[in-house]
Amino acid sequence: MATSSGPVGRRAERQRPPGPIRFRSSLRNTILEVLVSRKDWLETENESEWDFFWADKGWIHHELDKLHLADWQRINHFPNHYELTRKDLLIKNLKRAKRQLEREDRSAEAAQYNFFPQTFVVPSEYRMFVEEFKLSGGTWIMKPIGQAQGRGIFLFNKLSQISDWRSKNPGGASRTPADDEEAPETYLAQRYVDNPYLVGGKKFDLRIYALVLSYSPLRVYLYRSGFARFTNTRYSSKKEDISNAYMHLTNVAIQKHAPGFDKSIGMKWSIHSLRKYLMARHGADATNELFHGIQSLIIRCLLAVQPAMINDKHAFELYGYDVLIDKDLKPWVIEVNSSPSLSASDKSDWALKTAMLQDMLDIVDMEGRRDPGKVELKVGGFDLIWDGGPSLRFDRPTSLPTMLGAYNERDKNQLRIYKESGPPGGEPPKQRALVKKPKEDTDVDKDRDKV
Structure with a gap:
């Protein structure tokens, strides 16, 4: 198998106790099937004595900091993965990277950061968005940053078409919610890519x-x-x-x-x-x-x-x-x-x-x-x-x-x-696994908005 040189791996750190690799999984779909099928892997329900944990993001956010992991233990999320995977933070980081390259006089590389549509975070950037919309018009799409499966998404080409959102946040960014009032949900207002490549129309x-x-x-x-x-x-x-x-x-x-x-x-x-x-x-x-x-x-x-x-x-x-x-x-x-x-x-x-x-x-x-x-x-x-x-x-x-x-x-x-x-969706193999009540596939991006 082809290899390239790299930093010294983790093998020298590992002091995993002898015996099967103990794993946990929050999901009961193909990942469980694969984990169960691995030779000398054993499912465990122990909350801390495991070697490998396919965790949901809720566990990462609320439980990871409470544990001191041994060198060999592995988890499937970085602690602040949301810097990449939350819509507004991804755009923020992409814009920041482009500005930094421009400050470093690396204009050619900065110009390569042209693969995300023009985007504003509202309500905080609502006024800037309105100025751009009045200047250039076009079709835009509104996306709530905390929703999945297409919920809350809509397209518009007139400011009057976002009246429902505006009614929850009159005054745009200038309005501060009262103490007893829930803050408006954050959205992305993003220029819609209205010339997609089509196959069969x-x-x-x-x-x-x-x-x-x-x-x-x-x-x-x-x-x-x-x-x-x-x-x-x-x-x-x-x-x-x-x-x-x-x-x-x-x-x-x-x-x-x-x-x-x-x-x-x-x-x-x-x-x-x-x-x-x-x-x-x-x-x-x-x-x-x-x-x-x-x-x-x-x-x-x-x-x-x-x-x-x-x-x-x-x-x-x-x-x-x-x-x-x-x-x-x-x-x-x-x-x-x-x-x-x-x-x-x-x-x-x-x-x-x-x-x-x-x-x-x-x-x-x-x-x-x-x-x-x-x-x-x-x-x-x-x-x-x-x-x-x-x-x-x-x-x-x-x-x-x-x-x-x-x-x-x-x-x-x-x-x-x-x-x-057998067919997908069937009960996973039970060998070397503890039989647990199936948990639904809760990955929040299962059917995220696709535009």
Whole structure:
């Protein structure tokens, strides 16, 4: 297996007691299936004596600081992951990174931070937003920062169309709520990307997975596979269609209520298939430039939040990036999810997620199989893209600037395993696991707003 030099790993620190690797999981979906299937891994309900914990974000926010973790214990979130995964903080960090580059006279790099739409946080920046709206007009989208599954999102092209929001906050930023009055909910007012790339007349966005092992130094793996999620309704930019969520929002929580929605048909397409489609229509050079731009966008988001991140040595994180492509083949970041849904909707979804999670656990390496000081360039479907700097090598010669959307042999292999594992959503294997009452998939971004 190909490797590159890197800092000394954690293996020397590990003093894990002999015996099975004890794990906990807050979720009862594919992550539990994968954990149970690992050789010499054993589920435990002990709240502190565990080696690996796939925790929900609530536990991280409220319980992590109460524990003193041993060197070998690992958790799946960085303490302040929200610097990247909360909509308003991501925009704040991206704007700050761009300003810092401009102050350092690195104008060429600063200009590369052009992959997020013009955005204002309201009510705090309401007056600035109104000034920009009156100056340039156009279509905008309002997103509550604390909601999921498309709730509270709406498009508008007139200030009068946000009257409901304004009625809760008259006076915009100048108004201070009374002591006994609840503060207005924070929203993003964001310029709408109204020229999306369409396939079959329908809008889509991409779900892409990135694994961060450390923020200091920054070490990032990118998963080759992912998928495009389509709307059920053909896209229209006509003013009279501005309120039709079925053509503007791609999240399943919205689309499953669309007229004519057929769950059996499916609304996903693999990124590998999309890449081949784009190459056939636009050629290899344009397609490679697009996918390299997506990879660069992912890295720049992480670099932007790196100064603010607490680099807990016990933490790693699997992020779900949501990316939109416009008709000019320009990628835009929509949001980053710290708990991308791991529930499987069909056999292809199950194959992708279970293979990805197995590969992720191989990289985290609780078993200590990896030699100290070695950083592997490729593990399963993951490719190293940043290790204190750009990783310019792959495990084999290639002319591709990124392996995102490239062939991933793990997909085919995992589909073969699917035939032996039964349908997704079935009860996970019970071997080496404690049988517990199933917990719903509570990852808050399961069907986040997709624009």
